[in-house]
Amino acid sequence: MFCYQCQETAGGKGCAVSGVCGKKPEVAAMQDLLIYVTKGLSVVTTALRTEGKEISREVNHLVTMNLFVTITNANFDRTAIIETIKRTLDVKQELLMQLADKEALPEAALWNGDETEFDAKAASVGVLATENEDIRSLRELITYGLKGLAAYSKHANALLHDNEQIDAFLQDALAKTLDDSLTVDDLVALTLETGKYGVDGMALLDKANTEAYGNPELTNVDIGVRNNPGILVSGHDLRDLEMLLEQTAGTGVDVYTHSEMLPAHYYPAFKKYTHFAGNYGNAWWKQKEEFDKFNGPILMTTNCVVPPAESYKDRLWTTGATGVPGCRHIDGAYGEVKDFSKIIEQAKGCPAPTQIESGTIIGGFAHEQLFTLADKVVDAVKTGAIRKFVVMAGCDGRQKAREYYKEFAERLPKDVVILTAGCAKYKYNKLELGDIGGIPRILDAGQCNDSYSLVLIALKLKEIFGLDDINDLPLVFNIAWYEQKAVIVLLALLYLGVKNIHLGPTLPAFLSPNVANVLVENFGIAGIGTVEDDLHLLIGEA
Ligand code: SF4
Ligand code: SF3
Structure with a gap:
């Protein structure tokens, strides 16, 4: 097996013997094959669209579900994944029959095999099948972003919200990760386009959630x-x-x-x-x-x-x-x-839960709730009561190095407000950080997909302050990542032009040195340093 899609990958390089997450090689192999056949299916659906044929929602949903199954810590069930591969191959065979022009289809679009062949095939189609490390890096960066996008789409789909453009892009981009004619520059452009659809996917889910359940409130x-x-x-x-x-x-x-x-x-x-x-x-x-x-x-x-x-x-x-x-x-x-x-x-028939904590935590600062507080927030910025906002959204994880985020939150000056979303918040959401004139110093927008709210809030502040560039706001990004939903959030922020994002606790192993350089040079992406240094760098603390 070889997997390096999450932040906890073995030795910061790749899980080759067994997953740090608990994923065994026999499960990793079927996930690799599931990705391969889903890419093959996506080649076929993309070609059908080019021929003017419609793709059903069921097929779109199959693609998103397949990607979701392979996200870190989602599915460890080899038997279930094998069934999904078989279903995908069946659907693909059916669609292939509708395709007029079958010339020049890649092998993934044509391959069909029975279960006895799955392991042998899986061994030749994993991440390392792409030899050039920069092309591999970009293909994986795009694929992981698409996995995050697929997860968010799936939640919207479950609430009966669909967006054919997102599905069509997702499948086209998957197909392009198999295309050997694409250059590094083409793939960098596709990475940013993935970020654009990341914004659309989060917007779709936000609409689905708020139409069904109302706007989050304090x-x-x-x-x-x-x-x-x-x-x-x-x-x-x-x-x-x-x-x-x-x-x-x-x-x-x-x-x-x-x-x-x-x-x-x-x-x-x-x-x-x-x-x-x-x-x-x-x-x-x-x-x-x-x-x-x-x-x-x-x-x-x-x-x-x-x-x-x-x-x-x-x-x-x-x-x-x-x-x-x-x-x-x-x-x-x-x-x-x-x-x-x-x-x-x-x-x-079970006893009540054993109490492990007590008290309350506060949250619900998604876009609408924050907009109602906008005057108060703007006043606080104008009077200097709020010096800065620091976006600390993303994921939590088990590595000791993540204590950094707790310490960073704890040591932030009292005039700095944290904007958060995702499970990263558990490093500091039970700390007593107080408030600034009634505005809590930790504003939790919600799940990782609600990073969308943080973007809307930033855009609103930009408008109120009459700025041309989101990067001129008193706003810095110190994001923690772990799995692939954080990858789509990151790509979405890059697409929106956010610069100088700090990403930790370590940079992704799937970024080759050259690809990492592209991100550093064009977007100012950086890792984290010591709490001391980063407080100085990001907040201006002496
Ligand atoms: Fe390793 Fe992460 Fe892949 Fe699990 S998901 S096998 S921990 S890289
Ligand atoms: Fe957490 Fe898994 Fe990423 Fe939705 S639950 S943020 S890690």
């Missing part, structure tokens, strides 16, 4: 526990949460959020459920310890899943793109109501 979320049995919901899929809340109403079972599901509490529509109890635990990487103590069933709607300990394996359920061998999976097509009755039955 909310205090309880982090303690109640006395009833509970179900813990993790991941990013709000539609799954909604179905579970509906089905648990009146059953005596409470529902708690975990990690990236925390921002669900900020949406008005979920406030009517009196059994929607609060948030339990922290970011994804602490789940082995915290799921054990939760005592009830846990539903993983997306990444990040850590392969479970035996002590709670029978309480871990997956749905959507997630899968863990030996854990039960709940199916359900978009637009259908999933049946969570078995999880609810299990919960009824």
